[in-house]
Amino acid sequence: MDYIARLLLPPQESTFAHEVDALFHFINFTSLILLVGITFAIIYFAIKYRRRSDEDTTPLITHNNTLEVTWTVIPLILILIVFAWGFSSYNTLRAVPDDAYEVYVRAYSFNWEFTYPNGVRSTNDLYVPANRPVKLVMRSSDVIHSFFVPDFRIKQDVIPNRYTQQWFQTKGPGSHVIFCTEYCGVGHSDMMGMVYALEEEEFNAWLEEEASKDIESMPLVEVGELVWRSEGCMGCHSVDGASGIGPTFQGLWMRERNFTDGTSAVADEDYIRESILQPRARVNVGYQNIMPTYSGILSDRQIEGIIEYIKELSE
Amino acid sequence: MATTATNGNALKIQQFSSSEEFSHNFLKAKPGIWNWMTTVDHKKIGLMYLASVVFFFFVGGMLAITLRLELLSPAQNFMDADTYNRIFTLHGAVMVFLFIIPSIPAALGNFLLPMMIGAKDVAFPRLNLASFYIYSIGALFTLISTGLNPIDTGWTFYTPYSTSTGTAVIWMTLGVFVMGFSSILTGLNFIVTLHKLRAPGLSWGKLPLFCWSIYATSIIQVLATPVLAITLLLLIMERALGIGIFDPAMGGDPVLYQHFFWFYSHPAVYIMIVPAFGIISELIATFSKKTIFGYWPIALSSLAIAFIGSLVWGHHMFVAGQSELAVVVFSFLTFFVGIPTGIKILNWVATMYRGSILLASPMLYALYFLFLFTIGGVTGIMLGAIGVNVHLHDTYYVVAHFHYVMMGGTVFAFLGGLHFWWPKITGKMYNEFWAKVAGVILFFGFNLTFLPQFIMGSQGMPRRYYSYIEQFQSMHVYSTYGSWVLLLGFLIIGAYLLHSMFRGEKATSNPWNARSLDWMTSSPPDEHNFPYSPVVIHGPYDYHKPESEFLLGIAGSDHHEEITVGTETKVKQ
Numbered sequence: 001m002d003y004i005a006r007l008l009l010p011p012q013e014s015t016f017a018h019e020v021d022a023l024f025h026f027i028n029f030t031s032l033i034l035l036v037g038i039t040f041a042i043i044y045f046a047i048k049y050r051r052r053s054d055e056d057t058t059p060l061i062t063h064n065n066t067l068e069v070t071w072t073v074i075p076l077i078l079i080l081i082v083f084a085w086g087f088s089s090y091n092t093l094r095a096v097p098d099d100a101y102e103v104y105v106r107a108y109s110f111n112w113e114f115t116y117p118n119g120v121r122s123t124n125d126l127y128v129p130a131n132r133p134v135k136l137v138m139r140s141s142d143v144i145h146s147f148f149v150p151d152f153r154i155k156q157d158v159i160p161n162r163y164t165q166q167w168f169q170t171k172g173p174g175s176h177v178i179f180c181t182e183y184c185g186v187g188h189s190d191m192m193g194m195v196y197a198l199e200e201e202e203f204n205a206w207l208e209e210e211a212s213k214d215i216e217s218m219p220l221v222e223v224g225e226l227v228w229r230s231e232g233c234m235g236c237h238s239v240d241g242a243s244g245i246g247p248t249f250q251g252l253w254m255r256e257r258n259f260t261d262g263t264s265a266v267a268d269e270d271y272i273r274e275s276i277l278q279p280r281a282r283v284n285v286g287y288q289n290i291m292p293t294y295s296g297i298l299s300d301r302q303i304e305g306i307i308e309y310i311k312e313l314s315e
Numbered sequence: 316m317a318t319t320a321t322n323g324n325a326l327k328i329q330q331f332s333s334s335e336e337f338s339h340n341f342l343k344a345k346p347g348i349w350n351w352m353t354t355v356d357h358k359k360i361g362l363m364y365l366a367s368v369v370f371f372f373f374v375g376g377m378l379a380i381t382l383r384l385e386l387l388s389p390a391q392n393f394m395d396a397d398t399y400n401r402i403f404t405l406h407g408a409v410m411v412f413l414f415i416i417p418s419i420p421a422a423l424g425n426f427l428l429p430m431m432i433g434a435k436d437v438a439f440p441r442l443n444l445a446s447f448y449i450y451s452i453g454a455l456f457t458l459i460s461t462g463l464n465p466i467d468t469g470w471t472f473y474t475p476y477s478t479s480t481g482t483a484v485i486w487m488t489l490g491v492f493v494m495g496f497s498s499i500l501t502g503l504n505f506i507v508t509l510h511k512l513r514a515p516g517l518s519w520g521k522l523p524l525f526c527w528s529i530y531a532t533s534i535i536q537v538l539a540t541p542v543l544a545i546t547l548l549l550l551i552m553e554r555a556l557g558i559g560i561f562d563p564a565m566g567g568d569p570v571l572y573q574h575f576f577w578f579y580s581h582p583a584v585y586i587m588i589v590p591a592f593g594i595i596s597e598l599i600a601t602f603s604k605k606t607i608f609g610y611w612p613i614a615l616s617s618l619a620i621a622f623i624g625s626l627v628w629g630h631h632m633f634v635a636g637q638s639e640l641a642v643v644v645f646s647f648l649t650f651f652v653g654i655p656t657g658i659k660i661l662n663w664v665a666t667m668y669r670g671s672i673l674l675a676s677p678m679l680y681a682l683y684f685l686f687l688f689t690i691g692g693v694t695g696i697m698l699g700a701i702g703v704n705v706h707l708h709d710t711y712y713v714v715a716h717f718h719y720v721m722m723g724g725t726v727f728a729f730l731g732g733l734h735f736w737w738p739k740i741t742g743k744m745y746n747e748f749w750a751k752v753a754g755v756i757l758f759f760g761f762n763l764t765f766l767p768q769f770i771m772g773s774q775g776m777p778r779r780y781y782s783y784i785e786q787f788q789s790m791h792v793y794s795t796y797g798s799w800v801l802l803l804g805f806l807i808i809g810a811y812l813l814h815s816m817f818r819g820e821k822a823t824s825n826p827w828n829a830r831s832l833d834w835m836t837s838s839p840p841d842e843h844n845f846p847y848s849p850v851v852i853h854g855p856y857d858y859h860k861p862e863s864e865f866l867l868g869i870a871g872s873d874h875h876e877e878i879t880v881g882t883e884t885k886v887k888q
Contacts, residue, residue, distance in 0.1 A: 008773045020702050024773070027700065031693035038664060038689055042682055045667040046674060051604065054828070056671035058605040060859035064665075068612055071661045072654060079650035082700050087643055089702025094639055143476040144569060146634065146709060150775025153706040157635045159570060160475060161563030164636045177784065181709040181777040183469050185476060186396045189780035245396075288397065289481065 013176055014152035015169045019089040021153075027082060093154065096167045100135035101128065107138065107145035107158040108292060110187030110245065111232035112178065120210040123232050124193035126178065128170070129203045135167040142292070146182035149195055157182050170197040186288055187236060187245045215301065224309025227302045236291070239313055246291060247284055253314035258285045272307050339846075340742065340839040355440035358840065360447050361426030362740070367454070368422050371413040376805065378406035383764075383798040386791045389783050399781035400467040401482070407470030412491050413454055415725055416583065419590035420536070421450070421501055423732050424529045426740060428505060430833040430840060431523045433514025433849040438507040442500055450497035456490030459483075469779065471580070474561040474572040478553050485554055488547040495540045495547075498586075502536030505529055514832070516851035516868065523831045523855040524600075524613055528593025531617035535582045535589075539625065543579035546572070570636050577628035585624040587721055589617050591728030592659055595681050598731050599663050600856045601829045602678035603670030607856045609662035616655030623651050633704045642701060649699040656692055660685060675827070676750035680731030683758045687723025691716060694769065709779075712772025715765045723761055730757075730808070737812070738826050742839040743819030746811045753807040760800030767793040828862050831855035835867055 005021065008028075012018050103126065104115040114126050128134045138147060138158040148155040149168070156166040170176075180191035198206060215223045228234055228249070236245035247257075257271065258264045259282040265271050274281060276298065279291035298306075341358050351359060382403055385392045394402070425443065429436050437443050460466060460483040468477040468484060477484050509530050513522070550572070552558050559565025561572045592613075600607040607613065629637060629645030663685060672678070694716040698704050707713060738744055771790035776783060783791070825834040830853065836845050850868030857865060 008770060010775050020706050023700055024697070024703050024706075027693070027697045027703070031690075031696070034693060035686075035689050038660065039686055041664050042667065042685060045664070045670070046672050046682070049603070049667065049670050049672050051671045051673040055861070056604060057861065058603070058670050058858055060606055061608060061669070062606055063609045063612070067661075067665065068609060068658070072658060075654055075657045079653055079696065082696060083647055083650050086646060086700030086702045086704070090639075090642065090646075090705070093702060093705060143479065144473060144635075148709075148775070148777065150706070153702075155634050155705050155708055159563075159636050161568060162636070177775075179775065179777045183400075183473070183476070183779040185467070185480065186400065188400075189396065189777075189782045192784075 010150040012151075012153075013171055013174060014149075014154065015171060016089075016092055017151070017153045019092060023082070023085045023089060026085070030078060093166070096135050096165065097133040097169075100133035100167050102135045102137060103128070105136050105138040105147065105158065107140040107147070107180070108232070109142050109145075109184055109290060110180070110191040111235040112147070112180075112191070112193045113232065116207060118207055118211055120207055121230060122210070123230050124178075124235065126193060126195045127203060127206055128195060128197050129200050130170050130173045130197040132200070133167055133169045135165060138164050138166070143184050144182045145180050145184050145191065148179045148181040149176050150179070151176040152195075155181060170195075173197050173199055173202075186290065190235065190245065215305070220301075220305045220308040221312050223302060223305030224307070224312075225305075227298065227305055228309060231294070231298065231302075233306070246287060249310050250313045253311050255314075257282075259283060260285055260289075267310075269307050272310060273303055276303055276306065339841050340837060341842045342742070342839050344842040353444070355436070355444050356842065357425050357429050357437050357440065357443060358740075358844075360443050361422055361424070363447055364417055364422040364425060364450070367450070368414050368418045371409050371454075372418075375406050375409040375414055376802070378402050378409065380798055380802055382406060383795040385781060386783075387795045389785050389788050389791075391782055394781075396781045397467065400779075401465040403779060404466050404469050405461065408457065408466075408487065408491070410721075411470055411583075411587075412494055413457065415587045415721060416494075416498060417450060417501075418587075418729055419594065419725065419732065420505070420529055420532050420586070421446070421497075423594070423729070423736065424505065424532075424590060425501075427736065427833050428508060428526060428529055429512065430836065430844050431526055431831055431855075432509065432512060432517055433832045433845065433851065434508065434512035435843045435845075437504050438511055439504050443504055446497045446500040446504070449500070450494055453490045453492070453494030453497065456486050456493060458490075460486030460490060471576060472547075472550060473576075474550065474553065474569045475563070477550060478562060485551050488550055492544055492547045492551075495544045498536045499540045502533035502540075505533040506537065509533075514849050514851050517832075520610070521851055521854045522614075523593075523833075524596035524607065524610070525590075525593035527614040528589050528591075528596070528617045531621040532586050532589045534618075535586050535621050535625070539579045539582040539586075542575065543583070546575035546579065549575070570632070573632050573635055574628070574637075577631045581628040581631065582621070582625050584717075584720070585620055587725050589620060591684070591725045592617060594728045594732035594735070595663060595684055597829075597831070598677050598681040598735055599666050600858065601735070601827050602673045602675060602681070603667045604673070604828070604858045605666055605670035605856075606854075606858055607662070608665040608668070609658070610856070612658050613662050616658045619655040620652060623648065623655070627652060630699060630704075633701055634708050646699055646701045646704075650696065653692065653696055653699075660689060660692070676747060676754055677731045677735035677827075679751065679754050680727050680734065683754065684724060684727045684731065687719055687727060687758075687761065691719030691724055694719065706775075707772060709777055710772040711768040711776045711778055714778050715768035715772055718765045718768070723765070727757075727761075730754075735827065736833075737815070738822030739833060739838050739840070741816055741819070742822050742837075743815045744822045744826065745815040745819060749807060749811040753804050753811070756800060756807065757804035760797050760802075760804055762797070763800055764794050764797030767791070767797075830857055830862075830865055832867075 009021055012021060102117060106113040112124050114122050140158045140160045145158045146155060147158055152168040154166050154168050156164050158164060174197050176195045178193035178195060180188060238244045238248045239250055241248050241250040252267050255267050256264055257267055277293060277295045279293055280289055283289045341356055385394050385399055463483040463486060466482040466484050466487045468480055472488060509526060549560050553561055559567045561567045561569050563569065596607060596613055627645060627649045629641055630649045633642050698707060698716060734750060767790035771787045776787045822838045824837045832849060847869045852866050852868055
């Protein structure tokens with residue numbers, strides 16, 4: 001039984017998971033009995049009543065009301081059980097505890113941005129206190145995405161015109177993968193993240209450390225790396241030369257860029273600034289015109305950080 | 316001539332033998348491309364549909380093989396994400412709109428429905444031809460879309476992605492919009508045909524169950540397809556004119572699109588599967604040589620599925636952001652589709668009890684269907700349970716579930732039907748040995764392809780991913796190997812059917828000793844199906860009597876002409 005559960009389902013890492021799994025196993029078990037019964041009947045009949053000669057005659061059996069009622073009522077009872085069970089687990093899933101720790105989630109192609117109550121932000125890495133209910137208040141800034149953590153058995157679409165919510169409580173510290181499960185375009189399968197459940201003190205320490213990062217006193221290159229990591233650049237632009245949804249940052253500095261309108265330019269300060277603030281103005285050959293603008297989101301200092309970071313990556 | 320009294324009229328009785336040969340078959344009548352293109356013969360139109368759906372099944376199948384090949388290893392293999400997205404979209408759109416929706420109703424249904432009810436043609440033969448051309452124009456639009464800039468939205472065209480992507484969405488949706496009219500008109504034609512053109516004596520209770528399933532399907536086609544048309548029109552206006560019905564920036568609601576879309580597309584699932592039920596009823600009764608068990612439960616459960624199936628669209632949106640009350644109501648209603656479906660399966664199995672079962676290849680397909688469709692059905696129950704659905708939604712579990720229903724169900728039934736009626740359609744037999752071999756290969760390949768998808772799905776593998784994390788690789792590898800086995804099976808089928816077409820042994824008029832009207836004429840049928848008006852005396856499943864006692868009347872007994880259907884035809888005075 002344990003082996004089958006491990007084969008079929010991810011580990012149970014939320015307080016909610018066992019409710020879903022119990023119903024999952026119940027339906028599988030009942031279905032298996034049904035399937036084996038039907039298969040056995042078919043094989044048995046096919047052998048026992050095989051055609052022996054073309055002159056075979058068969059009895060006239062048109063119907064049997066008792067049987068019809070039986071195989072209407074028994075499935076009816078089963079489906080009502082399954083409905084009620086599924087409904088009850090859904091209730092648990094939708095009833096957010098009052099003391100839940102709240103995190104805002106913003107989905108955009110192809111990143112997850114998390115904002116914590118003290119203002120700290122992180123991208124694609126969600127840090128949460130372990131063993132405590134966590135509520136996600138989610139919104140998309142472009143197309144529909146869906147926030148799925150298999151280990152927690154939770155999933156909810158993230159839509160552009162209103163907040164959707166879900167919650168979970170981990171059973172201890174650990175890390176769990178996040179998938180986007182609503183098809184959102186070219187970066188859909190790369191729109192992944194991680195949930196890191198930390199012990200309470202560890203989590204608070206992380207929050208404080210993040211909050212104390214002061215980009216005004218950091219070297220520009222470090223600002224650039226922080227922006228790349230926390231503002232979503234890393235979702236599409238690699239720093240190791242790997243091809244992604246967008247061009248890699250490595251070796252980009254002063255390289256000739258060819259655009260879809262036939263023009264070309266050298267990747268200097270002006271070009272990099274323009275591609276951050278007006279990304280749709282000129283699009284590199286071989287890439288899609290999908291980058292959102294960072295106008296009004298990044299400060300001059302952050303943009304200069306990116307420029308310096310790209311310079312460093314090209315040395 | 317034996318006479319019998321029906322409503323006070325004397326009736327000539329004809330007995331049919333299996334060795335009739337008839338020279339005026341419809342394939343030889345009026346040859347030439349132009350005559351085919353302008354034909355109003357339902358059989359020829361059915362064959363033109365058949366050729367189209369087989370072609371599109373091949374296209375969709377090759378796209379699937381390509382997708383599976385890319386998924387053999389976790390990282391990017393030989394195509395980038397953009398190409399993958401376009402190919403999976405085309406695979407879905409081609410299979411749904413160009414193959415499976417017209418497959419059984421428009422191809423086999425067109426060919427068989429008038430013959431099964433003893434009619435010369437459908438009620439509106441010209442409209443029938445028009446339907447085919449509308450389908451062709453729609454298909455042309457989708458080809459144009461593919462030529463311009465293949466779409467990457469998924470076959471569901473969800474907004475706002477579909478209104479913001481740069482691909483040729485308008486051409487594609489316009490194509491689907493146009494094809495919808497073909498579907499509506501075909502449905503309308505069949506409904507009228509069934510009401511008005513049944514042969515004398517063919518009461519609703521003597522209608523072959525295939526006709527009942529086509530009837531239920533036609534009702535859905537007529538009622539649900541217009542909603543798809545409206546939805547796609549709104550989508551086109553959204554893209555072209557920016558009217559803001561679905562665009563949140565202008566106060567629209569993208570979830571509304573999903574409601575509109577599934578209001579059609581869930582009933583459309585039953586357009587795809589209900590005709591398959593009809594084929595299975597014919598196959599199981601014929602090859603068990605036994606009266607169908609529970610005629611009315613099977614007939615009426617098709618209508619029940621059509622009705623309940625129209626009320627459950629919201630189960631596609633359990634995590635889409637609709638209200639919690641709506642989620643609960645839709646879940647509750649969804650389970651009720653399971654009841655009539657279960658009734659059908661159990662009645663089919665009961666039909667085999669004390670039958671005289673011949674495991675010819677069409678029957679084997681029907682038995683594969685029962686096994687695969689049962690799996691498709693019970694996994695549907697799994698997905699209807701809300702708490703579990705939240706976990707499984709948009710994972711490979713769903714992909715496996717609908718392939719078990721659509722491919723394990725509809726395609727296997729379609730293949731069973733194709734083999735069953737192949738002698739009637741072409742007048743040739745196929746190689747039974749290779750048919751059995753191909754069937755076993757397909758059954759094995761199908762399970763190898765899609766069983767692992769249930770497992771990776773419940774483990775959490777999301778659908779529509781072109782790359783994936785390594786933990787899922789072993790299941791993906793099995794699935795890809797399975798797709799090659801499936802390809803092999805289909806290639807064998809293609810080979811022996813082609814061989815049969817040109818070199819096949821000549822088929823008798825009723826090689827399976829079936830009892831419904833479609834078998835009471837020569838193979839291939841006469842240009843006007845029957846060279847006389849049949850009067851139905853016995854039911855389509857009267858297998859409890861030997862074939863020699865199975866009787867059919869002929870209308871117009873006052874002006875008796877010699878019937879020249881076959882050499883052994885006996886018209887007794």
